[in-house]
Amino acid sequence: MSVIQTKGPIEMTREEKTKSCCTPNRGPADQKAKETADVVVEQADAGDREGMIWLNGGSFLMGTDVKEGFAADGERPARSVTVDGFYIDETSVTNRQFHQFIEETGYKTEAEVFGWSFVFYMLISEKTAKQVTKKVQQTPWWWVVEGAYWRHPEGPDSSVEGRWDHPVTHVSWNDAEAYCKWAGKRLPTEAEWEYAARGGLEQRRFPWGDELYTSEQEHQCNIWQGTFPQENTQEDGYISTAPVRAYKPNGYGLYNVVGNVWEWCTDWFTNNPAQLTKNNPTGPETGMARVTKGGSYLCHDSYCNRYRVAARSSNTPDSSTGNIGFRCVADRT
Numbered sequence: 001m002s003v004i005q006t007k008g009p010i011e012m013t014r015e016e017k018t019k020s021c022c023t024p025n026r027g028p029a030d031q032k033a034k035e036t037a038d039v040v041v042e043q044a045d046a047g048d049r050e051g052m053i054w055l056n057g058g059s060f061l062m063g064t065d066v067k068e069g070f071a072a073d074g075e076r077p078a079r080s081v082t083v084d085g086f087y088i089d090e091t092s093v094t095n096r097q098f099h100q101f102i103e104e105t106g107y108k109t110e111a112e113v114f115g116w117s118f119v120f121y122m123l124i125s126e127k128t129a130k131q132v133t134k135k136v137q138q139t140p141w142w143w144v145v146e147g148a149y150w151r152h153p154e155g156p157d158s159s160v161e162g163r164w165d166h167p168v169t170h171v172s173w174n175d176a177e178a179y180c181k182w183a184g185k186r187l188p189t190e191a192e193w194e195y196a197a198r199g200g201l202e203q204r205r206f207p208w209g210d211e212l213y214t215s216e217q218e219h220q221c222n223i224w225q226g227t228f229p230q231e232n233t234q235e236d237g238y239i240s241t242a243p244v245r246a247y248k249p250n251g252y253g254l255y256n257v258v259g260n261v262w263e264w265c266t267d268w269f270t271n272n273p274a275q276l277t278k279n280n281p282t283g284p285e286t287g288m289a290r291v292t293k294g295g296s297y298l299c300h301d302s303y304c305n306r307y308r309v310a311a312r313s314s315n316t317p318d319s320s321t322g323n324i325g326f327r328c329v330a331d332r333t
Contacts, residue, residue, distance in 0.1 A: 023118075023262060023292065023313065023315045023319065023321045023323065023324055024118050024136045024138075024139060024142045024319070024321065025289075025315050025316040025319040026114070026316060026318055026319045041105050041107060041178045041181050041182050048183075048184075049087055049330065051089060051090055051091070052087040052088060052089055052090065052328075052330065053087065053088055053089075053090055053252060053253050053254065054085065054086075054087050054332070055085060055086060055087075055088060055195070055196055055252060056085045057082070057083045057084045057085040057086065057195070058082065058083070058195075059080055059081065059082040060080070060081060060083075060194075060195050060198065060202065061078045061079070061080060061081075061202060061203050062078065062079055062080075062081040062191055062194050062195075062281055062310075063075050063076060063077060063078045063079055063276070063281075063310050064076060064078050064203065064308075064310035065077055065078045066205075068305060068308070069308075069310055069311070070306070070311065071273070072271055073271050073306075073311070073312050073313065074269075074270060074271040074272065074273050074276060074283070074312065075310050075311060075312060076273060077273060078203065078310075079276065079281065081191045081195075081281045083189070083191050083192050083195050085332060086188075086192055086329050086330065086331060086332075087185075087329060087330040087331070087332070088188065088192070088196045088254065088327065088328070088329045088330075089185075089254075089327040089328050089329070090249070090253060090254055090255055091167075091244035091245060091254075091255045091256065091327065092167035092168075092244050092256060092260065092261055092263060092325045092326065092327045093167065093168050093176075093179065093325060093326055093327060093328065094164065094165055094166065094167060094168060094244055095150070095160040095163055095164045095165075095166055095167075095168050096164040096165065097168070098150060098168040098171070098179065099151075099160075099164070101179050101182050101183070104182070105178075105182055107175075107178055107182075109149055109150055109170065109171060109172065109175045109320065110172040110174060110175055110318050110320060111148065111149035111150070111170045111171075111172070111320040112149045115146060115147070116144050116145060116146045116147070116148060117144075117145060117148040117149055117170045117320045117321065117322070118136070118142045118143070118144060118145070118148075118319075118320070118321040118322065119142070119143055119145040119148050119153070119154055119155065119321075119322045120141055120142065120143075120229075120240075120298060120322055120323070121135075121140075121141050121142070121143050121229075122141075122229075122232065122239065123153075123154045123158075123239070123240055123322065124143060124145060124154055124155055125154065125155065125157050125158070127157055128145060128154070128155035128156065128157055128158075129143075131146065132144065132145060141229040142321070148170060148322070149170045149320075150168050150169060150170045150171060153169050153170060153240075153322055154322070163241070165243045165244060165245070166241045166242065166243055166244065167241055167244055167256075167260060167261045167325035168325055169241065169261060169320075169321070169322050169323060169324060169325055170320040170321065170322060170324075171264075171320060171324065171325060171326065172317060172318050172319055172320045173187075173264045173290045173315070173316075173317040173318075173319075174317050174318060175320070176264045176326040179326075179328075180328050183328060184330070185328035185329060185330040186266065186328065186329055186330065186331075187264055187265060187266040187326060187328065187329070188265055188266065188327070188328075188329040189265060189266055189267055189282070190265045190266075190267045190281065190282045190291045190293060190312065191281045191282070192329055193257075193263065193265050193293050193294075194293065194309060194310070196252055196254055196257070197250065197254065197257040197258065197293070197294065197309050198250075198309050199249075199250030199251030199252045199254065200250075200251040200252060201251060204309065205308045205309065205310075206220070206221070206258060206307075206308065206309060207250035207251075207254070207257050207258060207309060208220055208248070208250060219235065219236040219237075219247070220247055220248065221236075221247055221256065221258050221259030221260070221307060222236055222238050222241070222242040222246065222247070222256065222259040222260045222297045223236070223259045223295065223296075223297060223298075223299045223300065223307050224297065224298055224299060224300035225300075226300075227302070228298070228300040228302055228303045228304075229298075229303075238297060239297070240297055240322070241260055241261060241297060241323075242256070242260055242297070244256055244260075246260075247259075257294055257309075258294045258295050258307045258308070258309065259294070259295055259296065259297060259299065259307050260294075260296060260297055260325075261294070261296050261297070261323050261324060261325035262292040262293065262294055262295065262296050262313065262323055262324045262325070263292060263293055263294045263324075263325060263326050263327055264290060264291075264292055264324065264325075264326040265282075265290065265291040265292065265293055266290070266291075267282035267283075267290065267291045268282065268283070268284070268285045268288070268289070268290060268291070269282070269283070269288070269289040269290060269291045269312075269314035270282065270283030270284060288316065289314035289315055289316050289317075290314060290315065290316075290317050291312055291313075291314055292312070292313045292314055292315055292324060293311070293312055293313075294307065295307030295308075295311060296323035296324075297323060298323055
């Protein structure tokens with residue numbers, strides 16, 4: 001068994017352990033760089049529904065009342081929510097699918113426009129690491145890597161070759177929206193995402209039930225094993241992303257809805273449970289951050305126990321990292 005170990009341990013403060021972590025965001029100083037970078041993507045007709053599953057919709061209990069839920073994130077309380085029927089992708093959008101979008105439209109992602117993206121430090125080559133000058137102060141395992149974007153996810157000397165069936169990463173919410181427009185689809189609401197991810201189970205921790213492992217200790221999702229962020233034993237076989245169908249699907253036939261990569265939702269984020277209602281389960285438009293769901297390959301119960309179905313996080317619409325992707329939904333036409 002191989003073990004990835006840092007040369008010097010990265011210690012976390014008590015404050016850092018309670019942060020919503022996971023995905024750093026771009027600062028306001030970066031906004032001007034995007035002003036002239038908008039690319040027009042034409043709205044497609046109703047897209048191809050191959051690889052999508054139709055869900056009839058209905059009422060379910062969204063969120064959680066269990067103690068491990070992060071009240072500060074707005075997970076609690078559990079509340080009844082109703083969603084209409086919709087199609088949803090079986091998997092996260094893959095590198096191969098995103099490549100087709102780029103080839104047909106010439107679209108440039110925000111990571112390309114800004115010239116950099118956030119990469120988890122263990123994944124960076126020694127050559128690229130020598131050129132890194134900026135790290136995220138609050139979460140020093142996130143490094144600012146020049147030339148990192150979806151095609152070169154760990155920097156200029158990396159490639160998605162051999163990973164075409166992995167989820168695309170380093171896509172901002174704006175990038176995901178552009179892809180959806182091209183594909184004739186849309187991003188899911190948080191309620192739709194959680195309804196689908198639960199797979200028909202009510203108030204379970206994970207898409208398959210309450211236990212992280214099967215009785216045979218079989219891994220059911222791609223998350224961190226070891227001591228975060230110093231050591232990853234890779235017991236599940238992956239230190240970074242896994243193929244989008246690497247694990248068994250949930251009861252609705254959806255793959256990897258927790259772990260692997262965070263997935264963008266269309267909703268604006270609020271962490272005030274008082275603003276979460278039956279008819280507005282995510283809260284008012286804030287204009288600051290969009291909801292992400294599902295956790296990622298960096299999640300560990302000692303730090304970011306957010307690979308549970310009810311868990312939620314957020315990021316600014318222009319931010320991109322090596323552990324954020326997305327899947328699409330569509331309405332019946």
